[in-house]
Amino acid sequence: MSGRAQPLVVGAGPAGIRAAQALVAAGLRPLVVDEAPACGGQIYRQRPVPDGRSAKALYGSEAGKAQALHRDFAALAGRIDYWPQALLWNLRDGAADIAVAGENRRVAYEGLILATGATDRILPIPGWTLPGVFTLGGAQIALKAQGCAIGSRVVFAGTGPLLYLVAWQYMKAGVEVAAVLDAAPFSAKFAILRGLKLFPAIVLRGMRFVAELKLRGVALHDGVVDLRIAGDREVAGISWHAGGREHSLACDGVGYGLALRSETQASDLAGCAFRFDRRDRALLPQRDAAGRSTVPGVYLAGDGAGIAGADAAERAGERAALALCEDRRLPFSRDRAARLERELARIDRFREILEAAFPFPAHWAANIAADTVLCRCEEISAGDARKAIDDFDIVELNRLKAVSRIGMGRCQGRVCGSAAAELLAAATGQGIESVGRLRSQAPLKPVPLVLAAAERETEAAE
Numbered sequence: 001m002s003g004r005a006q007p008l009v010v011g012a013g014p015a016g017i018r019a020a021q022a023l024v025a026a027g028l029r030p031l032v033v034d035e036a037p038a039c040g041g042q043i044y045r046q047r048p049v050p051d052g053r054s055a056k057a058l059y060g061s062e063a064g065k066a067q068a069l070h071r072d073f074a075a076l077a078g079r080i081d082y083w084p085q086a087l088l089w090n091l092r093d094g095a096a097d098i099a100v101a102g103e104n105r106r107v108a109y110e111g112l113i114l115a116t117g118a119t120d121r122i123l124p125i126p127g128w129t130l131p132g133v134f135t136l137g138g139a140q141i142a143l144k145a146q147g148c149a150i151g152s153r154v155v156f157a158g159t160g161p162l163l164y165l166v167a168w169q170y171m172k173a174g175v176e177v178a179a180v181l182d183a184a185p186f187s188a189k190f191a192i193l194r195g196l197k198l199f200p201a202i203v204l205r206g207m208r209f210v211a212e213l214k215l216r217g218v219a220l221h222d223g224v225v226d227l228r229i230a231g232d233r234e235v236a237g238i239s240w241h242a243g244g245r246e247h248s249l250a251c252d253g254v255g256y257g258l259a260l261r262s263e264t265q266a267s268d269l270a271g272c273a274f275r276f277d278r279r280d281r282a283l284l285p286q287r288d289a290a291g292r293s294t295v296p297g298v299y300l301a302g303d304g305a306g307i308a309g310a311d312a313a314e315r316a317g318e319r320a321a322l323a324l325c326e327d328r329r330l331p332f333s334r335d336r337a338a339r340l341e342r343e344l345a346r347i348d349r350f351r352e353i354l355e356a357a358f359p360f361p362a363h364w365a366a367n368i369a370a371d372t373v374l375c376r377c378e379e380i381s382a383g384d385a386r387k388a389i390d391d392f393d394i395v396e397l398n399r400l401k402a403v404s405r406i407g408m409g410r411c412q413g414r415v416c417g418s419a420a421a422e423l424l425a426a427a428t429g430q431g432i433e434s435v436g437r438l439r440s441q442a443p444l445k446p447v448p449l450v451l452a453a454a455e456r457e458t459e460a461a462e
Helices: 014-025 055-074 136-146 161-172 186-196 200-215 265-269 310-327 334-357 362-367 382-391 397-404 417-428 449-461
Strands: 008-010 031-033 081-083 086-092 095-100 103-108 112-114 118-120 133-135 153-159 176-182 219-221 225-230 237-242 245-250 253-258 260-262 274-277 282-285 298-300 373-375
Touching: 008 014, 014 055, 014 310, 031 095, 055 310, 086 265, 112 310, 118 136, 133 136, 136 153, 136 161, 136 253, 153 161, 153 237, 161 176, 161 200, 161 253, 176 237, 176 245, 186 200, 186 334, 200 219, 260 282, 298 310, 310 334, 362 417, 373 382, 373 417, 382 397, 382 417, 397 417
Parallel strands: 008 031, 008 112, 031 081, 112 298, 133 253, 153 176, 153 253, 176 219
Antiparallel strands: 086 095, 095 103, 118 260, 225 237, 237 245, 274 282
16 A cells, blocks of 8 residues: 555444455555444344344345455455454544553554444433333344343334334344334335335335234234333333323333434544534435545435435445545546446435335424433433523524533434433524534544543653
């Protein structure tokens, strides 16, 4: 590489794997860092130890894609530098601070591809902090990685395609799924039929999940509101309104989630400009069709720059790597780049259809009970937040953070930030686009104090 710094790829999910593969094909040796112990990301997460389950049992109809990604990444050994279980916690001055193996490593890079993925999005409901309540992604991790269920009689609630997928996966694993409670109205589901022309296999697979759940006797409810999880020290049941009636069920586990939200903190530290995305109801880092951000040499790929799914992440990761190659004046295929952009545009149209079929229940935010925990790290209730908003005439999210401490805990607003924004918008009568976003700061996630001490010593020496 003629003494030039390595490209740095953050994340080893579908986007990061394809980005690394394309960079290697161009003659570069990237450094790939990932928080997980093995590649695959959330959707193609690998087990820590073999447990006898087949790829088909783990990934269902996506087993072929999962195996291909795992195999292709393994084939890069010796041509990339790979740091698993490594946490990127700071970006500054063209270098990254990475916590790995109990120490901090500062890495200079030339070309940064952020493939940071996404996490579950939630709105607080009564009882959501009880033991036995997991996000949909958390419930899926327990099943895939640990081979265990979140309960013996489980209810899945929220909305989005992941709701039905995880419920179906638990059912296939032999767990009793008592109900699937969808916030989306039944009438919205007809929008999915528009996707048959674009991706018929995906639509039909989703329909099969629903049909098999029904055939197994799983109760399916649409247009759910007023969700409440009951229990003293653990989950004992769940109640809700639907169809003009009050319903309740006994259960010992709840999987809950309202689709996904992008992990944008690293993009923020990298200095990327943000814009409001109507579909994701969030401020997201700006990127062009090739994945270039507003910062030269910084590229964005996958769900960390906008929710689009694993297939889009693979294509976006490769396209971002090709953009990096082009900017370094390395040979790359323009035809391949154009094809990737066309495929991404097609997936984007399908995402619009999915959003119409599973709309985010923004109307829930105005009705969050005052005593419901909003920020669990700092133990701040919805009532506390509304009082701060009223007492200090707050209209912007970072001001609410400063006054109330919402978003100052261990999760740095990953769990409560989007919910706090929705509550603030509802309380002030603003559109969600007007309340702003929580500004990111290092460390992006908690790091051992010994790393912070080492960082201070480094700064003093400089």
